[in-house]
Amino acid sequence: MIMKLDLQSEVPIYTQLVNQIIEGIASRKLKLGEPLPSVRSLASDIGVNLHTVNKAYTLLKQEGYIQIHRQKGVVVDPVGMPPVTAEFLEKQEREMRPIVAEAICRGMNKEELLQMLERIHHEITQSERSE
């Protein structure tokens, strides 16, 4: 799986890693139970600090996306993904809200927003396994 990182972004690298892996799972490029590279190998592959990868994996584990075994290494959680909790919906709304507000200010209408969301959804779900 290719990791697209922007080292100059204001978004922390570990957050970008988390997002990339979640998107990998969402697009089924990463399947349930599938192993992920070890902290060390991923870190050296993408040229970032061990701690950075470690932090990303730890967060993903906490949120229920992956499992970290001492032996088997890191795998996408084979049982399944975390459910939609009330807490999760709140977070979604809290993040989505400023995006929508900004779009309205700049004159985007509801349809354009819905189309954007639909396009992104399509891009994620229809992306072929590309490596």
Add this chain to the structure above:
Amino acid sequence: MIMKLDLQSEVPIYTQLVNQIIEGIASRKLKLGEPLPSVRSLASDIGVNLHTVNKAYTLLKQEGYIQIHRQKGVVVDPVGMPPVTAEFLEKQEREMRPIVAEAICRGMNKEELLQMLERIHHEITQSERSE
């Protein structure tokens, strides 16, 4: 205008301020040309430091949402809001994408996402009078 701030949040206070004000403009609670409270009064109202408010205002000015006059103080930009640039659309997508990916992982389908967006859009645009 009421400001909802979470001082414990990991989201910087000045960012929350920026978001609240943009949402205020989007919902037309703040009208074009309308004055905003002075740095000092807003700061004391919401119990944060003057510099924190100042940073929020400075950002909003840079992005074209407000104007800072030497005399009149701070007002919502009376001319209008910044347009939809390619750059803006990129930013929107970059922010929306992880939200969508996460939702997919947790089993939300496209319709549920679209409904959430539509609900948020409605909440913002229909809240003409809420205090």
Add this chain to the structure above:
Amino acid sequence: MIMKLDLQSEVPIYTQLVNQIIEGIASRKLKLGEPLPSVRSLASDIGVNLHTVNKAYTLLKQEGYIQIHRQKGVVVDPVGMPPVTAEFLEKQEREMRPIVAEAICRGMNKEELLQMLERIHHEITQSERSE
């Protein structure tokens, strides 16, 4: 004489006034000995505070561009303009230098800069008396 003011500019209004009047003199729209509007009338004409106009006039007087008589009011200095002092040249250089440096960074070459200066010079000296 028309005053072009930008009330939203970060440049202080009194500075803009000073610049406009100096440009008026440079372009010979304002002749030596010619009267300028009183503080009060100019202030009300352009809709700014008395103190602002006063500050502009005071600065112009200090630098030798105008004279302020209790009776005759304010006039362009009839004797002539202040000379080119070493101090003045220093100030010119101090102001010009960052403009040139920035232009170089952005890829303007010397000829383009010279042309810009020449164009501005021409605009000022060739402007007709337009009211």
Add this chain to the structure above:
Amino acid sequence: MIMKLDLQSEVPIYTQLVNQIIEGIASRKLKLGEPLPSVRSLASDIGVNLHTVNKAYTLLKQEGYIQIHRQKGVVVDPVGMPPVTAEFLEKQEREMRPIVAEAICRGMNKEELLQMLERIHHEITQSERSE
């Protein structure tokens, strides 16, 4: 790189810093991709507060002159400088105009002005090795 600062000047310190760094880039004393001192070390070197340096760096980043990496710290933008936009030319003219007008008033002719500009240009571009 040597920073020439005038703490008594009416020009804000952070502006002087910005100008010095831009001139450093223009004169190629600072090369593309080259690291700049950290906020803290520069601040202590020149004896100003860390926030003052930070403001200068933030401005330079916004204008596209430098990049701020989380790891590597601050570097001159390795890709290149911001282009000449219409907006930039306007700003250049707005700044140059009062300088030219004042020079005309004091009796400098066009040639003297052009020579001054040429000299400054030469000083900046030919100062490859000055410390």
Add this chain to the structure above:
DNA sequence: GTGGTCTAGACCACT
């Protein structure tokens, strides 16, 4: 009274 600047000191996030 307004925003702009600067200082000083603190804590945190990131790598």
Add this chain to the structure above:
DNA sequence: GTGGTCTAGACCACG
């Protein structure tokens, strides 16, 4: 150790 954020208090420029 880096930059980012926040607080606090001071002075100044502007109108």
